[in-house]
Amino acid sequence: MPSRRITLAAFAALLFAVPWAGAAQEAGASAPAVEPGAVAALERMGTFRQTLKSFEIRAAAETDEVLVSGQKLQFESAVHLRARRPDRLWAEVSSDRKTREYFYDGKSFTIYGPRNKLYATFPAPPTLGEVAKAAEEKYGLAMPLADLFRWGSDPSPEKLQAAMYVGPAQIRDTPCDHLAFRQAGVDWQVWIQKGDSPLPRKLVITTMDDDARPQYAITYDWNLAPALNDKMFTFEPPEGASRIAIQEVTLESSGK
Numbered sequence: 001m002p003s004r005r006i007t008l009a010a011f012a013a014l015l016f017a018v019p020w021a022g023a024a025q026e027a028g029a030s031a032p033a034v035e036p037g038a039v040a041a042l043e044r045m046g047t048f049r050q051t052l053k054s055f056e057i058r059a060a061a062e063t064d065e066v067l068v069s070g071q072k073l074q075f076e077s078a079v080h081l082r083a084r085r086p087d088r089l090w091a092e093v094s095s096d097r098k099t100r101e102y103f104y105d106g107k108s109f110t111i112y113g114p115r116n117k118l119y120a121t122f123p124a125p126p127t128l129g130e131v132a133k134a135a136e137e138k139y140g141l142a143m144p145l146a147d148l149f150r151w152g153s154d155p156s157p158e159k160l161q162a163a164m165y166v167g168p169a170q171i172r173d174t175p176c177d178h179l180a181f182r183q184a185g186v187d188w189q190v191w192i193q194k195g196d197s198p199l200p201r202k203l204v205i206t207t208m209d210d211d212a213r214p215q216y217a218i219t220y221d222w223n224l225a226p227a228l229n230d231k232m233f234t235f236e237p238p239e240g241a242s243r244i245a246i247q248e249v250t251l252e253s254s255g256k
Helices: 008-016 036-051 128-139
Strands: 003-005 054-067 072-084 088-095 099-104 108-113 118-123 162-171 174-183 186-193 200-207 215-223
Touching (some): 036 186, 108 128, 118 128
Antiparallel strands (some): 003 054, 054 072, 054 215, 072 088, 088 099, 108 118, 162 174, 186 200, 200 215
């Protein structure tokens, strides 16, 4: 049945390439609509993320889909990701409906469906940030947790309309700061770990230009000292697997 859904990839560049300079807006004499402290916390998180050379993430996501009737459904998925800068990634995304594995070895990017044993490969640029951008813009593929590789690196013309510190919170027993932001068409919240490792622990995105207000929510568990080796990131087709062609996105296919 036709539906509308919100996904993290659709908002990654918008949410995590916030233009810090000039973003604050005044909202009367009492308090700014954009709190400088909230913006600074977001920038600190992005800066810290860029320093990580390798990491492993296990994440649980909930995605809303809205049927044409207006009824809203929710689906869960699990993400397991290993990355090593600047040019290695493996990830698995699984749900009740499908499972996909992603391999990036610095030269090629492969997406594999273990249930149907089909895979597609394309020559990849030399960094994680570049391959995330190429996968989305050239092939219409959303690399898992792509926002984490573009955080604080891409320029964006979008501006924050509101930013606020909500208060302290606990995410799976981890002390965090709860922050809330608003941009054109989207509200979003992030819970950032307190202390010297300001990692995102939870993210909630709400689509505001849809009356159904679909949401995407994801909770992250981080391992900053994973045991990694090159073999993990190299795709070797299993017996019986078949390669299929991957097509570039065109104006017609993208609906533009």
